[in-house]
Amino acid sequence: MSAFVGLPGSITLVGAGKMGAALLQGWAAQGLSGEGVAIVEPQASREVTALAAARGFRLNPPTRAPAEALVLAIKPQMLDAVAPSLVADAGPDTLVLSILAGKRVADLVARLPAAKMIVRAMPNTPASIGRGISGAFACPAVDDGRRGLASALLGAVGEVEWIESEALIDAVTAVSGSGPAYVFHFVECLTKAGVEAGLPEEIAARLARATVAGAGELLRQSGDLSPATLRENVTSPGGTTAAALAVLMAEDGLAPLLARAVAAARRRAEELSG
Structure with missing residues (x-):
């Protein structure tokens, strides 16, 4: 599906606004294609719609199987409204990669109780041209394989800096995210x-x-x-x-x-x- 070694075989991207679209465009620019990518975005832009059609991504599919990676790129304020529809997508073996500013691992577990492999990250919009940089934090349950998947997803659109304290993600957001x-x-x-x-x-x-x-x-x-x-x-x-x-x-x-x-x-x- 992708030229990038380590990318998961299936991805569900939830939210294709400014940041989600930037990630999606960055992935596509590096050769990502195929039906293994599902995009959940009720108000998809013409650009995202055209990209999905060109690359064979499934845009708002009526049904979807649990993916290896669930990427959350919605606005933080939308989490409560969207989370119930994602419970089945986030199993104990699913990499949940969240770029929701301010939403902590505990906040995500409260909405997605089966999720164990959670990575919080904050990329920035130069991801759309492959020149982004992301700060990322992996909760203790994340194994090396899921951490590698997160590195591949984020690394496909720029540099990745792993941090050891979740508390520093807010600082990453304030410096490079914004x-x-x-x-x-x-x-x-x-x-x-x-x-x-x-x-x-x-x-x-x-x-x-x-x-x-x-x-x-x-x-x-x-x-x-x-x-x-x-x-x-x-x-x-x-x-x-x-x-x-x-x-x-x-x-x-x-x-x-x-x-x-x-x-x-x-x-x-x-x-x-x-």
């Missing part, structure tokens, strides 16, 4: 600042987008060089970059602002538990 939105907003702000400096909006937008995309790729390809070193490499003493960084690195600058943003996202993830 992080792409922070970067996109930075591009918006940089564009606006360029316009206020006198640039035409179209040019400011292209400059900001290309700058952030290029800087990100430079960071990716720079090996062991730290972000601080890269920053220093582009900063001449007394120059224009140094003048700007004096604002961004001030006591009330970017660092404390991001710290507050990440803390707010983590608090919200904690509020979604239960």
